[in-house]
Amino acid sequence: GQQLNQSPQSMFIQEGEDVSMNCTSSSIFNTWLWYKQDPGEGPVLLIALYKAGELTSNGRLTAQFGITRKDSFLNISASIPSDVGIYFCAGSGGATNKLIFGTGTLLAVQP
Amino acid sequence: GAGVSQSPSNKVTEKGKDVELRCDPISGHTALYWYRQSLGQGLEFLIYFQGNSAPDKSGLPSDRFSAERTGGSVSTLTIQRTQQEDSAVYLCASSSRRASTDTQYFGPGTRLTVL
Numbered sequence: 001g002q003q004l005n006q007s008p009q010s011m012f013i014q015e016g017e018d019v020s021m022n023c024t025s026s027s028i029f030n031t032w033l034w035y036k037q038d039p040g041e042g043p044v045l046l047i048a049l050y051k052a053g054e055l056t057s058n059g060r061l062t063a064q065f066g067i068t069r070k071d072s073f074l075n076i077s078a079s080i081p082s083d084v085g086i087y088f089c090a091g092s093g094g095a096t097n098k099l100i101f102g103t104g105t106l107l108a109v110q111p
Numbered sequence: 112g113a114g115v116s117q118s119p120s121n122k123v124t125e126k127g128k129d130v131e132l133r134c135d136p137i138s139g140h141t142a143l144y145w146y147r148q149s150l151g152q153g154l155e156f157l158i159y160f161q162g163n164s165a166p167d168k169s170g171l172p173s174d175r176f177s178a179e180r181t182g183g184s185v186s187t188l189t190i191q192r193t194q195q196e197d198s199a200v201y202l203c204a205s206s207s208r209r210a211s212t213d214t215q216y217f218g219p220g221t222r223l224t225v226l
Contacts, residue, residue, distance in 0.1 A: 003153050035217075042115070042202050042217030043154070088153055097206070098144060098167065099215060101153035 006089055006102030013079055014110050021087060021105045022073040029091030032065050032072040033099065037086045046087075047074070079109050113137075115218035117203050123224045124193055132188040132221045136205030143186050144215060145178055148200040157201075160186060193225045 006023045013019060023032075031050055035043035047058050049065035049072060056063055062075045072089055089102040116135045124130050136143050145157040156170040160180040171177070175193075180186040190197055200222050204215040 003155075006153075040219065042204075042219050044217070045214055048214060090154075097142070097213070097215075098156045098159055098170070099146075099154070099204075100156070101146075103153045104151075 004089055004091060004100060004102040006105055008105060009103070010106040010108070012108045012110070015079060015081060017079050019076040019079055019083075019107060020073060022071060023089035023102045024071045025091055026070070027091070028069040028093070029100075030069075030093035031091065032063070033090045033092070034063050034072070034074045035088045035090060037088060043088060081109050081111050083107060084109050115203055115205050115216055117218040117221050119221060120219065121222045123226065125226050126195060127192055129189065129191045130193055130223065132201050132223070134186045134188070134203030134218060136184065136186070136203070137216055140205035140207050141183065142206045142213070143180055144204045145186070145188050146202045146204065148202060148220070150199070154202060157188070195225050198223055198225045
């Protein structure tokens with residue numbers, strides 16, 4: 001199935017460092033979403049972006065909806081051990097609002 | 112219920128057998144989605160239900176896969192004559208679809224292993 005290009009694939013960082021990950025697509029989306037998935041759980045929504053150029057924050061998380069509507073980034077500031085997990089971007093649009101997911105970024109945070 | 116629930120949480124089956132996976136969406140949510148997540152991969156859309164409308168089946172990988180939603184609530188995903196490549200986590204999500212900005216809430220998934 002169709003997937004977004006998400007990078008990096010994995011990140012291994014020290015506690016307190018900032019993190020940045022991004023997604024690109026060949027298609028335009030009306031909505032960009034960022035999810036976090038812990039082992040054995042379903043994805044949990046972190047941030048939703050609905051307008052091109054929109055910059056939204058949720059605590060230590062900041063995400064932006066690219067002007068071209070074909071890309072988005074997620075920043076995590078001052079990482080903590082509980083940030084560990086897999087982060088997925090997702091784009092949606094069209095009548096069904098079905099989500100097209102990125103390939104995921106595995107984040108490991110060393111205390 | 113408080114969230115999307117799925118059952119069973121784990122299913123191990125033999126190649127060639129049929130399996131049924133169940134999803135209970137959040138009460139009042141009219142939209143229901145099924146996704147599949149293969150090992151180390153992102154989620155892949157399978158099928159979408161919205162109210163009484165015809166479902167969007169465009170993501171189903173083969174005719175061995177089917178799904179139904181009874182009474183606009185509970186949904187069952189059926190895989191007939193399972194193959195080893197069907198092994199994956201099957202995730203269900205629901206949303207209210209009251210606005211273009213609605214959010215999909217995911218269940219914990221069913222991990223299917225086909226031996």
